[in-house]
Amino acid sequence: MNSKKSLLIQHLGHKNLLKYSAIGVIAGILNFLFIFLATKTIDLIMSGSYRFFDWRLCLQFTGVILTFIMVRLTLTKSLIQFSQSLLWKLRKDLVQRSLESRYPSIKRNENDIRTALMYDIVLIHDAILGLIEITTASVITLGCLAYLVYLSPVIFGVTAIASIVGIIVHRSSLIKNRLEFNESHRLESSFLSGVNDILLGCKELFMSKEKSHFIFKNKINDIGNLSISTNNRAYTRLINNALIGQVLLYAVISFVVLFISISASISHQVIVKSVFALIYFLGSLQSVVSLLPAFSRASTSVTKLSELTEKLPPSTAPEGSGASLNIENFEMLDIRQLRFHYGEFDSAFRIGPVDLNLSKGELVFIYGGNGSGKTTLINLVLGFYKPDSGSIKINDLLIDNQSDSYKSLYSVVFADFYLFDQILSVEEPDLNLWERYFQLFQINEKVQLQGNSYSTVQLSTGQRKRLALIVALMEHKPILVLDEWAADQDPEFRSTFYFLILPLLKKEGRTIIAITHDDRYYDCADSLYKMENGCLERI
């Protein structure tokens, strides 16, 4: 409940929350004033006092209706604006939070982030729109109850007892409902994960009807069936509660007209006005009840969203010594006794202790068998993971590998790189240099720059990797890291890369760490390291 309140207050602000609540209350009061006017007129009709058209009453009706329209329009407009900005604020905040969070947290919560962006935040938005109805209906409900106290304490008493029974019934199923909506949320998340698998693996699935049937059955169909039955249970419970509420009020109305009207000393006018107020009460209660499913689901989503936000802590790397790091003056990277292990288990893969020394302009090759830990080491050096122990120094300055200034030393082409369709790091590209690199990497006839975007990224795997390396080079960072970059290049270009391009980059003063299996070209390196079982050995 607190998280829901704070979510509203945090995004709406106390002032706006007060303003919207006040408008909602005014809309409810106006609604209630209308009931009051209508019952007053019925009273006049029944007592025989209303025989001629009454201008004063007509003006009162018109005034209430027009003011209600104005207030309601203001409230609707404000809430639509608020829900829209909330939708986008929540989305932007979550994306921003993910961008600022540490890599392992993002990877661990990848699917939850997707679910929150595409499902939870939309549910919260939809529920906020229902606030208009809920606020207005709640005020009418309270107004009707107050009116009943004024009309007849006996009828109010009977209504209050029925309302308390209704509330108890509703609350008793609240926990079950919460569990069901939690399960429904989990299923929705699995569904989105399945869809993601299908879209990413669409080539493999396109080739095999069996695989595609299997994944459809397990990740879509079965989850869909489970979701249907869970939601059926949850909604039926809510609707049944609503039905019990309705039936209780019907019982109250029947009791009032059949028993109270004859047994207690209450006038017929009061009975008619009370029934009128009860019917209105029933109507507003129905509005509240019809919105309850949306609120229950949004409530689960708010909880999930705050849990997710806690699982994405901002990477709080103390800049400390990193703050005084001038990447232009990079001279040396000195890694000593670096250790790291994945996860909690003893069997988890371990790195280290690793020593690695790299001077400006040096070309280092690292090789080793599959699973020996090359990529893990590189990711550790790049700051994806925090080391368990050991030190990293830049120019004799002890550095935290999580700090932004340290990370800005590197340009990387990962083995599983992602090629964006535009330059992200430079606003005004140096066109001559881009052209030079396009020619050097022999893709000048395939790609050109159009403003800040590439004319195409629909290239072969090898060509995409060439473009990715050009992008990395254009960042002009002191250290270039390549993870099996040449693996996808044809033999001719591979030779060009090792014998022409790498020496040229060295001449430009680039410092390079390259993971490679190309043993024919190991001689090109200034230093050669072998990775085995998580340990690095200089050859």
Ligand SMILES: Nc1ncnc2c1ncn2[C@@H]1O[C@H](COP(=O)(O)OP(=O)(O)OP(=O)(O)O)[C@@H](O)[C@H]1O
């Ligand atoms: N995120 C992870 N969580 C737990 N273990 C991991 C994770 N990533 C990799 N590993 C484990 O770490 C070990 C080393 O993997 P790594 O990718 O570093 O090897 P590699 O030398 O780069 O292999 P390859 O040449 O096949 O790319 C593997 O046994 C793998 O199971």
